[in-house]
Amino acid sequence: MFAILLNGLGIFLGGLLGYFFKNHSSSKLSRAVIIVMGLQIFAMGIKDAVQYENGMLNVIYLVIGTVIGEMIDIDKKLKSMALFLQNKLAKNSHGFVNGFITATLIFCIGSMAILGPLKIALEKDSSIIYIKTILDGVMAILLASTYGLGVLFSAIIVVAYQGGVFLLAEFLKTAADPHVLNQLSSIGGVLLTGLAFTLIFEKTEIKISNMLPAMIIPVLAAVIKNIFV
Numbered sequence: 118m119f120a121i122l123l124n125g126l127g128i129f130l131g132g133l134l135g136y137f138f139k140n141h142s143s144s145k146l147s148r149a150v151i152i153v154m155g156l157q158i159f160a161m162g163i164k165d166a167v168q169y170e171n172g173m174l175n176v177i178y179l180v181i182g183t184v185i186g187e188m189i190d191i192d193k194k195l196k197s198m199a200l201f202l203q204n205k206l207a208k209n210s211h212g213f214v215n216g217f218i219t220a221t222l223i224f225c226i227g228s229m230a231i232l233g234p235l236k237i238a239l240e241k242d243s244s245i246i247y248i249k250t251i252l253d254g255v256m257a258i259l260l261a262s263t264y265g266l267g268v269l270f271s272a273i274i275v276v277a278y279q280g281g282v283f284l285l286a287e288f289l290k291t292a293a294d295p296h297v298l299n300q301l302s303s304i305g306g307v308l309l310t311g312l313a314f315t316l317i318f319e320k321t322e323i324k325i326s327n328m329l330p331a332m333i334i335p336v337l338a339a340v341i342k343n344i345f346v
Contacts, residue, residue, distance in 0.1 A: 120243035121234060121283060124250045125276035128224060131254035132269035135261025147263040154259055155316035158223070158309050165227075165306025170299050178304060178338070182331025192326035195221060195274075199267060207266045216264025219316070220271035222325055223260070224253050225278050226308045226332065228301040234279045235293055238286030246279075291339035300335040308332070 139147070169175050186192075199217035207213055224230065233245035253275070261268040282289060291297060312325045 118237075118280065118283060120237055120246040120250070121276055121279045124233075124246055124253060124279065125272035127250040127254035128220070128257045128272040128275060129269050131257030132220075132261040132266070132272070135258040135263075135268065136265055138258070138262040139265050150259060150263050151316055154256075154263075155313045158316065159313035162306045162309030162311075162313055165302045166310055167303075167306070168299065169303035170296065175300060175303055175307070178300065178334040179307060179328065179331045182304075182334050183328045185330040186324075186327030189330075190327065191329055192218070192324040195326050199270075202270050203267070206270075210266045212264040213267035216260060216267030217271050218267075218326060219264065219312070220257065220260050220268040221274045222308070222312055222329075223256060224271060224275045225329070226312070227305040228298050230275075230279055231282055231289070231301060231332070231336070232293065232298065234283035235286050235290060238283050239290055239293070288340065289336055291336065291343055294339060297335050297339045301332060304331050304335065 195218050196214055199214040202217070203210060203213040229245055229249045233243075233249055236242040236245050257268055257271075308325055308328055308331070311323060311328070314320060315323050315325060
């Protein structure tokens with residue numbers, strides 16, 4: 118768990134450093150940074166999305182996950198949490214909610230956020246999370262320089278999410294299967310591509326948060342398959 122907590126601390130400290138730069142940058146510069154990040158995230162997403170083994174299966178997982186996410190309305194719950202934190206800790210912070218949600222999505226989407234905690238629990242190997250900590254810290258600097266304090270508090274969700282995977286490692290260990298990892302990577306790529314689209318074109322009606330359950334469906338499908346097959 119230490120490495121997971123360190124990941125959260127890396128995000129918080131990176132965000133804190135980025136927030137310092139935000140106070141010394143113009144809105145025009147901030148928008149330019151968002152577009153550049155969006156383009157890079159788009160490239161990363163496309164790279165992962167096209168490496169699927171079974172495209173139709175991915176579509177099914179994405180649809181099921183999105184239906185679940187819409188029913189739960191994860192986007193609304195994340196926004197409510199962000200507004201609560203903003204009212205309690207940073208009432209005058211501009212962009213807090215967008216920063217919180219955008220950072221949460223970037224840091225939680227992808228196979229590293231699942232495989233990292235699994236490796237720690239099952240193999241006592243923290244290397245993936247250490248690498249993720251560096252990557253997340255750098256991204257937190259860039260995000261916070263644009264969105265502000267909301268990015269720092271995304272660390273709470275990241276630690277809770279990865280901590281949950283760690284605690285459920287024995288149940289979720291099938292996620293370490295290469296075929297499942299391929300599905301997670303491909304689905305994560307689709308979500309990252311969608312997130313990039315919202316950043317570049319400011320399409321707030323696209324609720325990528327509500328698609329997050331699609332990242333869990335391949336793992337659950339593998340678990341069920343192992344039980345009954």
